[in-house]
Amino acid sequence: MISRDSNLYKNIVTTWKAQGEQWLLQFPSHIQKIEALWNLEPIKPLDNLSFHFVGTSIRKSDGIEVVVKTGCDIESLDRERQWLRHFGGVAAQVIESDKALGATLMERLIPGETLKQSKQFSDDEQTIILANMIRELNSRSIISGAFKHIAELSKDLDVLKGAVDSRMLDKAKGIISELTLDRSQDCLLHGDLHHDNVLKHKHSWKVIDPHGYVGDPTFEMAVMMYNPLDSYPVNRPLRKTLERRMEILNEHINFDMQKMKAWAFAAAMISTAWDYGDTKKLLGIPFLVAQELRS
Known part of the structure; x- marks a missing residue:
């Protein structure tokens, strides 16, 4: 069911190595x-899977359409399940889960069109929708659990030593250190919104x-500055898009402009580090965004 030529297969082997290969071997059973x-009913895989298997099915007992998510990284999938349950109503509903199998049964979202696919909305309108989502998520209190603090992401930058301008690396590490000193307002973050x-x-x-991270509420806006990599308006420069998105977030959530710019830079550098760790190349939008925001 998982082709050796698929990105999912390659990503699992690259990321989890022997553990991933063993999981793939046993996947049919x-x-x-x-x-x-x-x-x-037989589970049908979705398209364009990256690191975990996700498929749709129907529960035979009542005919409900469902989504199944599973993978070899059981602990991260369990944290995801905890997160989804905590944010019930705003997140996809968890119906059942089995930690031993590393599997979660969720409601199927109908029609399930992503915000990126919703071409009837302008970039400004999409940013407002994301701002409303961030405000809703930030209104929930923190919960106990094995969630990583965003301060721990600083060490992921080390792979970039010697590959990027040391001033960019020092700036990113300095931002993470400075903006995680005061943790009194920390909340549970999506972390990939x-x-x-x-x-x-x-x-x-x-x-x-x-x-699923714990940290400064403003961090929640950072990932949408560089991801998805193909959702930028083509009729204006990248810097203008970044500035406009931050203006909208400032207007609708009252996030501080300088803090947003700082977190967006740091998050783009972290994504660059993850990419570089896999490819040993400085490619893609995250590094371009980091360069735009470095000053």
């Missing part, structure tokens, strides 16, 4: 166990695929 456990992770469900929007 793994899916059969999930189908039997929750009395599901962008246009591909907000989906239309009936007459509202719901969020999926959280990373």
Whole structure:
């Protein structure tokens, strides 16, 4: 069911190596166990999967359309399940889960169109939708659990030593250090909130695929500055788009402009580090965004 030529297969092997290869080897029987456990019709994989398997099915007992998510990184999937349950109403609903199988059964969002796919909205209108989502998420109190603090992401930058201007690296580390000193206002963050992770469900929007971090509420806006990589307006320079998005966020959430710019830079550098760790190349929008925001 998972082709050796697919990005999902390659990403699993690259990221989890022997553990990933073993999981892929057992995948057919793994899916059969999930189908039997929750009395599901054969699970159909979604397109363009990256690091985890996600598929749709129908529960035989009541005909409800569902989504199944599973993967070999059981601990991260369990944190995701905790996060989704905490943000019930604004996040896709968790129906069932099985930690031993690393599997979660969720409601299927209908029509399930992502914010990026919603071409009827301008970039300004999409940014307002994301601002409203951020405000809703930030209104929830923190919960206990094994969620990483965003301060820990600083060490991920070390892979860039010698590959980028040391001043950019020092700036990113300095921002993370400075903006995580005071943790009195910390909250539970999605950590990967962008246009591909907000989906239309009936007459509202719901969020999926959280990373799940604890930290400064303003950090929540940072990822949407560089991701998805192909959702920028083509009729204006990148810098103008970044500035305009921050203006809208400032207007609708009252986030401080300088703090937003700082977090957007730091987050873009972290994404650059992750990319470089995999490819040993400085490619893509995150590094371009970091360069735009470095001053």
